[in-house]
Amino acid sequence: MTISKSSTGIRLxxxxxxxxxxIWELVKNTRVLDINSPYSYLMFARYFQNTCVAAEDAGKIVGFVSAFRSPAAAEVIFVWQVAVEEAYRRRGLGMAMLTHLLNSQACRGIRFLEITVTPSNQAASSLYRRLAKELGVRCEIYPCFPGWLFPGGKHEDEMMFRIGPLKEMSRKD
Ligand SMILES: CC(C)(COP(=O)(O)OP(=O)(O)OC[C@H]1O[C@@H](n2cnc3c(N)ncnc32)[C@H](O)[C@@H]1OP(=O)(O)O)[C@@H](O)C(=O)NCCC(=O)NCCS
Known part of the structure; x- marks a missing residue:
């Protein structure tokens, strides 16, 4: 796992x-991600622990990835939210957390990473395109959850980014 640009000391x-x-505070402070109930983050930490990543610096949570293996497609890991605290951005932490996840034992047999992104989120779409490029695989983009599915009529479309097919990664655990 590589965290570049002076992020030494961060533990994944x-x-x-x-x-x-x-984690709930971190997600809330992004002001971009949908903020879910505090309970949902407890649930991920308990029931999906092995497919989530927390980044800790001097005892503080500065990054988080939540994900789970698709119950319907064993070769798919669905990434729900990726968040990096503002002061830690553009140092390779987002990329390092995703790579760490894909390298983990919990992702054994995974061939596709799926995540949805809103069209206005340039940072996220650049991150996932970059991940696909670094892994040497395709990043297919297609509509997943159109905005009209959400209550209130104000939610952007959620576009699916499907990255793969992944080769077997080198496991770190
Ligand atoms: C998206 C996010 C997780 C990226 O985290 P990060 O740690 O800054 O990302 P990295 O440093 O690993 O960036 C890797 C690459 O992604 C791309 N990238 C990341 N942030 C970018 C930005 N703001 N603008 C353009 N490209 C960006 C770049 O290609 C970057 O490589 P480079 O810095 O060498 O050019 C972070 O900006 C964030 O938490 N945003 C708010 C929450 C969010 O939008 N999450 C994703 C929702 S699906």
């Missing part, structure tokens, strides 16, 4: 329920 690990409140 699975989250625990004690991280739930800090």
């Amino acid at each position: 690990r699975v989250p625990c329920v004690e991280d739930g409140a800090a």
Whole structure:
């Protein structure tokens, strides 16, 4: 796993329920991601722990990835949210957390990473295109959840980014 540009000291690990409140704050502070209930982050930390990544710097949660293996397609990992605290951005942390996840034992047999992105989120779409490029695989983009499916009539479309087919990665655990 590589964290470049002076991010040394950041530890990537699975989250625990004690991280739930800090993860909720981190996601809220992005002001871009949908903020879900504090309970949902506890649930991910307990029931999907091995497919999530927490980035910790000096005891503080500065990055988070939540994901799960698709119950309907064993070769797919669906990434739900990726968040990096503002002061830690553009140092390779987002990329490092995703690579760490794909390298983990929990992702054994995964061939596709799926994530949805809104068209206005340039940082996210650049990150996932860059991930596909670094992995040497395709990034297919197609509509997933159109805005009209969401209540209130104000949500952007969610576009699917499907990255793969992935080769077997070198496992770190
Ligand atoms: C998207 C996000 C997770 C990226 O995290 P990050 O740690 O800054 O990303 P990285 O440093 O690993 O960036 C890797 C590459 O992604 C692309 N990228 C990341 N942020 C970018 C931005 N703001 N603008 C354009 N490209 C960007 C670049 O290609 C970058 O490589 P480079 O810095 O060498 O040019 C972070 O900006 C964030 O938390 N945003 C708010 C929440 C969010 O939008 N999450 C994703 C929703 S699906």
